[in-house]
Amino acid sequence: MKAGRNQAALLAAALWLAACTTPPAAPPVPPAAPVVAAPPLPYSEAVAARFPDPAVSYDTPGLQPMHDAFTSNAELSQALHRLAATSSPRMTIALLPLGASQRGVPLEALVFTREADGSPAALARSGKPTVLLVGQQHGDEPAGSEALLVIAQHIGDGPLASLLDRINVIVLPRANPDGADAKTRVSANGIDINRDHLLLRTPEAQAQAKLVREYRPQVVVDAHEYTVVGRFLQKFNAVQRFDAMLQYATTANLPPDLARVSDEGFRVGMLKSLADEGLTAEWYYTTSTDLADRKVSMGGVQPDTARNVQGMKNAVSFLIETRGVGIGRLHLKRRVHTHVVAISSVLRSAARQGDALLALRRAADADVSAQACRGEAVIEAAATSTQRELLMLDPHDGHDVAVPLVWDSALTLRVVKSRPRPCGYWLAADAEDAVRTLRELGVNVQRLSAGANLTAERWRETARSEGARQDVRGTIADAGSAVIRVQVALAPQPLAAPAGSYYVSLEQPLANLAVAALEPDTQNSFFANRLLRSLDDAARVMSKP
Ligand SMILES: [Zn+2]
Incomplete structure (x- = not known):
């Protein structure tokens, strides 16, 4: 009986997904026909009834009655330009061109401020x-x-x-217009932009890096949607129930005050705002695409996502996810409302904490800089495996079901590999790709105008293999390029650094990005991803030059 119901639910989901992803082979619809049949539900009416539309009215092209598509790239650009045209003496609304996507769609943000212009200096x-x-x-x-x-x-x-009396706001509504147009997760060349924030191989991730480098925002929000049926239905025979999933930066080496302020100063407020609107929330979680793996993991701890990389730039950094992937336009108004409520809460929290956020940034910058040459730097960290029950929905009657499962918590990091934190890194004169990328991230890289004798340590390769980058969802989409996985031993070695080579001091606020990029034996390192061609092109510098 139970198995039969499972199979029926799987079949319904499979048919629904097929209906969504396969263009119908029907003859052309005559232009006079006004009625489009609603797509079948991806789950029962009882589940759908758990997510009623909120009593709000929002005016975006994608939410217009009878509009059967999301806001297009052209419609979004028009809307942003119209808003920018409404600047007044009370408020500057500046359109910020950030270059173009791989297919040439403009990447556009809006700056909202009381200042006379929207420049980084203002x-x-x-x-x-x-x-x-x-x-x-x-x-x-x-x-x-x-x-x-x-x-x-x-x-x-x-x-x-x-709120502009207390904060400035920059809005980049669509960071991946090519993917939006094609309805794909990844960018046009197959790279997952949200795993590209350390390597910066896409113009889309480069645009965000430029924005953050120039404006140094104290708070960053990254708005996503998550899968509610698909592999979750297949693994747990349950539909995902939470309107919102939230997580702040959870990666190694972050100043501890960032997590405290993220939690007490922002997450608590978001939970209350959501609850006040009858919306449910959980920590962000996901599960791998391997159907035999029933583990559920919080968002990853690798220094590659926007959430974690902006945290490493000493920002309070949040991922907000609503239920959405795989359900088309179903519950769209509620999904949008959930984001609006959570993000409005973030803005109010930022406004309330104004000066304290500026002080937090100064303290975090100083704290990271002060660690140069001292203590241990974590090279690789992992989530902690725990057991818990997670609420999901019965796909038939829509009731809550408590599912016991293995839960990888990113809130408590386990140190897998650490080593003494150097004073800085040396880079060879021809390590241009690494130097350029570090500078794009906002890391200060100095070119040596004269030769220098450095106390250094070199990495000696002891083993090597190749493989795909992984995250908690499985293999990262990266257009098929395997990373180099090396094991290394450290060897002290005096280094005569020639004029024209480079020095990256760790006595700087973004030092932890340099550690993540330049220690070679991790899947996200510049060496693993061929931004550094040889281990001889870099060294750990162990005393101040
Ligand atoms: Zn996403």
Whole structure:
């Protein structure tokens, strides 16, 4: 009986997914036919009834009645330009061109400020924290983009406008317009933009890096959607129930105050705001695409996602996910509303903490800089495996079911590999790719104008293999390029650094990005990903030059 019901649910989901992904082979519809049949539900009416539409009205192209697509790239660009045209003496709304996607679609953000212009210098002079909101890095997760258009309207002329007395806001509603157009998670060349924030191989991730490098936002939000049926239904015979999933930066070497302020100063407020609107929330979690693996993991601890990399830039950095992947336009208004509620809460929390956020940034920058030459740097960390029950929904009657499972918690990091923190790193004169990428990340790299004798340690390769980068979902989409996995031993070695080679001091606020990029024996390192060609092209510098 139970197995039969499982099979029926799987079949229904498979048929529904097929209906969504396969173009119908029907003859052309005559232009006079106005009625489009609603797609079948991906789950029972009882499950759908758990997610009623909120009593709000939002005005984005994608949410218009009878509109059967999400806001298109052209519609979004028009809306952003229209908003920018409403600048007034009270409020600057500046359109920020950030280059173009791989297929040539403009990447556009809006800056909202009380300053006379939207330049990085003006915002730095404002004495207020800056909040950066990013949507739709994954093209098949549209609610974040719709919601950020609503948020932009609410700041421009609505309930959030007065927050500009205390904060500046930058909104990049659609970070992956090519993926949005093609309804794909990845960018046009197959790279997952949200695993590209350390390597910066895509123009889309480079655009975000430039934005963060120039404006140094104190708070960053990354808006996504998550899979609610698909592999979860197959593994657990259950539908995912939470309107919102939240997680702040959880990677090694972060100043501990960042996590404390993220939690007490932002997450608690978001949970309350969501609950006040009848919306449910959990920590962010996901599961691998391997159906035999029933483990559920919080968002990863690797220094590759926007959430973690912006944390390593000493920002309070949040991932907000709504239920959305694989359900088309179903519950769209509720998904958008969930993002609007959570993100509005972040903005209010940032406004309330104004000066404290500026102080947090100064302290985190100083704290990281002060660690150069001291203590241990974590090279590789992992989540902690625990057991818990997670609430899901019965796919038939829509009731809550408590599913016992293995839960990998990213809140408590386990140190897998650490080594003494150097004073800095040396890079060879021809390590241009590494130097360029570090600078794009905002790391200060000095070119030596004269030769210098350095106390150094070199990595000696003891083993090597190749394989795909992994995250908690499984293999990372990266257009098929395998990374080099090396094991190394450290060997002290005096180094005569020639003029024209480079030095990356760890006495700087973004030092932890240099550690993540330059220690070679991790899957995200520049060496593993061929941004550094040889272990001879870099060294650990163990005393101040
Ligand atoms: Zn996503």
